[in-house]
Structures are given as structure tokens and as C-alpha cells.
Amino acid sequence: MSSTAHGTTPYYFVPQPSRHPVMASIGLFFVILGAGQWINGQDWGMYSLMFGMVWWLTVLFQWFSQAIQESESGQYGYKVDLSYRWSMTWFIFSEVMFFGAFFSALWWARMHSLPALGSLENALIWPDFKAVWPTLAAGATASPAGIVEPFQAMTPFWLPTVNTALLLTSGVTLTIAHHALQLGERSKTIKFMWMTVLLGVIFLFVQGYEYAHAWSDMNLKLSSGVYGSTFYMLTGFHGFHVFVGMLMLLFVTLRLQKGHFTAEKHFGFEGAAWYWHFVDVVWLGLYILVYWL
Template structure:
């Protein structure tokens, strides 16, 4: 929230004037979706449509966020707006919980139901060489007895996933230290620990990129590696994307702190980004245990 807004200073619920931002963001996303769908189907020109859509989308978001920050710093947001922000962020994180629940559910169903079912007596006539062993690691011992899945090696919990777990858990601690420093009105300390948190998030993304290169080149583990490969990359890839988004949130919040925004009493912009980061931490713990250990 604003460094200039205090409880009761804006008694009414602020309603902004009609804006072009929602329409422009929708147009940018339309270009992104259309360009991406045509690009993956072999249309080379669609890559430029995708990049144009991203440019439109990011430009409008920058303008929209700058306007919202200006309204907040101008004292236009009351406690009613603060409550609406908190509910909005809560529902957004809930939607993200459901998003990951779908992929964890797919992993559960494949391992606990689909794989044993395909290995039972009813399917022996169709796939006599099939063995219901998780994970599927090659033709004849996998869900691909015809050999359509190339042999691969799984990624174990050590060392890279464990290192990333330590990085994310540490970042949660440093973010909490920064939050308490902000509440204590220690701005320099807050900024220092926020940059440490951002650096830990960036390191996590770098380590995961190296892990993906190792999986593709040395382990032959790909999206096409059966149900294991698809669920592995969907879960870890989307989580890595969420870490990247959370890192951007924390970066912009830190820049705002350096500009003098937020006070010990009014700082939901900080809190909202912190909620999201802690959510990312919790998801990773479940992913680390279910994907890398089991």
C-alpha cells in the first residue's frame, strides 16, 4: 500500500475512471496465444506475432501497475481497498493451489491407479511384456512395450534438487527477516534482506536450468519420456516459472522500497508478494518429496 495513505485518510472506496488497460492486455494475450499455437505447428512467422503480443502485454502491464502505484502513493486507497486487495490475492493463490493440485493429482492417478491397472491380468493379452514398475524407464519395462519411449534415467533428489530445496527454504527465512525489519521501520535492513531473497530465487532458477540441461543431454529424460517425463517437466517447469514470477514481484517490491514506498502500517504490496513466495516454497516441498524421492 502507500507510504502516504493512513487509516481513514481515504474514507470511500476508490473507483478508477474507465481504462483502456484491460482491453489492451487482452489483445496482447490474444496475440501471444495465436502466435504460440501457430508457431508450434510449424509457422515461422508466428514467432514474430508471439513476440509482438509479449511486447504489448508487458508494456500495458507496466503502465497499469505504474498507475496503480501512483494511486496508492497519492492517498486514494482506503482500508476498504486494502481489504479487497487481500481477498483478491487470497483467491489468486487459491487458484494456483488448484492449478498444482491438478498436476499432483495426475501424478497420483498415474502411479496408484493407471499403472497397476495396465499391469493386471486383464491387459496381459494386449501387453504381455508390460511390467507395472514406476517410473517407466524404457521399452519392455514401461508403459511403452512397443518401444515408443526411449530409455531414460530419472532425476534423484541429490544433489541439485536438495540444493534448490535449501535455497528456497533459506529465501523464506530471509524474506521473513525483511518483513520484520519493515515492521520495525528499518528500511535499509529490509532492502538488504530483500535483495538476498531475490538472489536466492535467481540462483534457484539457474540451478533448475542446469538440471534440465543435465536431464535432457545426459539422462535422456524429456517431455516425451512417457507419463513420468510429462508429469516431471510439467510440475517442475511450472513451479520454476512461478519462482521466476515471484522473483520479479520481489524485485519490484524492493525497488519500491528503495524509492521510499510502504510504511510499517501500510505495506500490503510487500505482504502480497511475500504470500506468493511462501506459497511457492510450500509447493516445492511437496514436489521435492513426491517427484524426486518417491
């Protein structure tokens, strides 16, 4: 047993039986069912998807609220804190593998599939095909079977570069907020956290504008061959992760305003910060491999 500001904290915390896991699973069932049916042309799938999302998010809100209440009431000790740290570590590791798969797909397409299509053997079948990645040669976007419409490849200027600056700046403001929290400067922490959240929101708006420009003005779509599919998969999933990370930071900021977290105990803050810095690192790799090379 150990003593804290909230009273006596148990070495191990054994939660009561909870309905939240099965309720969340029910919501996800309707999400997957609806998405599958909607994609296959069933209009009712959209309503199932929306119902499942509302159900699932409601359960998550109740679940997280209960966890926050347990933490603030002093029921979480060292072992629970350690379990959260390991859980977040493995979660981020799984995200590394997730993005690693898409980066590997991009590498394989450029370094193996494209040269194979441009080999002497295939040149007899598609004599006009250019085995050049679209970012390396203007106009090299023709497909062997002629099924891909001409499109323009993305460049790093200027929207991707602006977004890079936004994310790097958000990493700095988040680090300043973390150090301020460790020093007990709550007002400074809250101010820099709001700056970080705002930078994340601006990033998403800039990426949305970039997508609209690419789709309408550059004719770059998901159907634009392997270049278009890998571009939207990598940048789209990263944008989703920015959105999730921004929500994490937003809720942490709101909790800070309610007086949650202390200089000694604030893993909820640290976990969100870990995730945000991971998102920053992924973007740097994406910025170089997708926009520059």
C-alpha cells in the same frame, strides 16, 4: 473519510475509466494467436507471439505504475486494501487448484493407470512390461508399445536438495525482511530482500542446469512417457512461478529503495510474500512426491 500521512483518503476509491484492460486483452490476443500458429508450423506465429508479449508487458507496466501512483498519493483506503487482500487470496487459491490438478495426474498415473497396464489381462498383450514406477526400480522404463526410449529417473541428490535448501533459506530471509519493515528498519529490509531475490535467481539457474543434465545425459524428455511429462510439467510450471515470484520481490525491493511502503501500510510487500511462501510449500510437496517417491 480517514486521515493518513498522505492527506485525506476516501472510504471508497472509484477509478476513472481505463484503457488498460482492453489494451492488455489485445496483447494477449496476439500472444495466443501467435503461439497457436507457431506450434502448427507457421513461422509468422513467432513474430505475433513476440509482438503480443511486448504489447502486453508494456500495458502491464503502465497499469501497475498508475496503481502505485494512486496508492502512494493516498487514494487507497481500508476498502481498497481489503479488496487487494481478498483478490490475492483467491488468486493463490486458484494456483492451489492449478498445481492440485498436476499432482492428481501424477497420483492417478502411479496408483491407477500403471497397475491397470500391469494387470493379467494386459500381460497377455505386453508380457515384458514392468508395472513399476521408474523411481522404484532401475531400468523399469519400457513402454508397452516400445515407443519410449530408455531413460534414467530423477533422484533427490543433489541438485533438487540444493534447490530445496535455497528456497527454504529464501523464505527465512523474506520473513526477516518483513519483520524489519514492520519495525521501520528500511535498510535491513532492503538488504534481506536482495538476498531473497538472489536466492530465487540461483534456484532458477540450478534448475536450468538440472534440465540440461536430465535431457542430454539421462535422456529424460517430455516424451519419456507419463513420468517424463508429469516431471517436466510439475517442475517446469513451478520454475515459472519462481520466476514470477522473483520478479514480484524484485519490484518490491526497488520500490522499497524509492521509499515506498511503511510499517503500517505495505500490502504490496505482503502480497508478494504470500505468493513466495506458497511457491515454497508447493516445492516441498513436489520435492517429496516427484524426487523421493
